[in-house]
Amino acid sequence: MTLDSFAGRRIPPAVTDAGLALLLAAGLLAVAEAMPPGGPELRTHDTRFFVLALLSALPLAVHRLCPLPALLVMAAAASVLQGLHYVPQLSSPDGTSIGPSYLGVATAVFLTAVRGTPRTATLVVTVLIPAAAVTEAALASPGHRIATLLTEAMILVAAWALGRLHRARDAIRNQAVERAAALEREQVANARAAVMEERARIARELHDIVAHNVSLMVVQTIAADRVQDRDSQKAHELHGTIEETGRAAVSELRRLLDLLRTDEEAETDPNKEPPQPTVEAIPELVDSVRAAGLAVDFETTGTPAELPAGSHLTVYRVVQEALTNTLKHAGRTRTDLSVAWEPERHRLTVRLCDDGPRPGDGTPRPPALPKGSGHGLVGMRERIGAVGGSLHTGPRPGGGYCVHAVIPLPTPDSHQEGHCPHAGHPRPAGR
Incomplete structure (x- = not known):
């Protein structure tokens, strides 16, 4: 995933999720300080606010381990924060305000769509997103419920769609990599089969040569034995011919063995070792x-x-x-x-x-x-x-x-x- 890399370097998933959780928590805790003068009246931050703020952010740190439970906890905490007026409403007379709590829920929806199973992704878009939108609309001020409903639904559906698109692109990329690897293996296998076929053809030819030389040595040995007593010079010449023929047969036999040796055996060729x-x-x-x-x-x-x-x-x-x-x-x-x-x-x-x-x-x-x-x-x-x-x-x-x-x-x-x-x-x- 893009979130798991930075400057071309792979970042551990746990570090990525923890970083997002801390960033979201910091945004929630600083939301009151960032509100402009004359903005909506918010409840003073107390212990309950800090607990809810942490519940709406920190589950993101363990999202990879349990995507759906983390999303449910974050969505519930964000709704309670709005219902108790600790954060600005999504749509109000002062306009639309998409704060850190809403962005956290949208991020969790996106990651759930990317990491979850198809069944989980379907459950999110058909049950959780409509429920979250209706809840936000019910908590909104009169006259802004429809706007809140549409805005919440649009944000979460867009995050879900981006997540599923990202997952689909990853699947296509992985399939392309697998096909390329399979094609490469097939090409290597075809090349190896062609080499083995050619080696077998050459081996048959060398076998015929070796068999011919050995047969010739047998005939020459019989002839040398027959003329040994009456013509020692001729027998000596035949013995020399037998030696040359034997050397040639051994040479061809070595070529045959080298030809039939596999690539793995060739790497451990005893002629190349001490x-x-x-x-x-x-x-x-x-x-x-x-x-x-x-x-x-x-x-x-x-x-x-x-x-x-x-x-x-x-x-x-x-x-x-x-x-x-x-x-x-x-x-x-x-x-x-x-x-x-x-x-x-x-x-x-x-x-x-x-x-x-x-x-x-x-x-x-x-x-x-x-x-x-x-x-x-x-x-x-x-x-x-x-x-x-x-x-x-x-x-x-x-x-x-x-x-x-x-x-x-x-x-x-x-x-x-x-x-x-x-x-x-x-x-x-x-x-």
């Missing part, structure tokens, strides 16, 4: 949580062994989640973290146990949920399960909480069964 953390990054993680106030005793035992990139990331994320949960639920407590390499048993063991909340810390750990419910535990279980490991979590005797994870280490048999020989590299695949 390498994923590994087990070697756990000491830095421990230092960061120590800086946050968690007392961590960290120990690493055993000889580090080769570990696939996915397992590296899993170990780091499990430790990260466990430390975060400890800091969140147990506060700045003491925590033991151990990472044990056990190549002879083909496993890596991670164990984190805390002492629970310190007395008086005020952050008690919530009760353990069955089967590790919760997004944190579910995420850890999913990560551990994806690399073939196991996870055990739960409270420890005497207080505290433990997280125990076992991650399998690759064995020589796993390489012979087709695992990539570079799986133990500490960086993710594709780096």
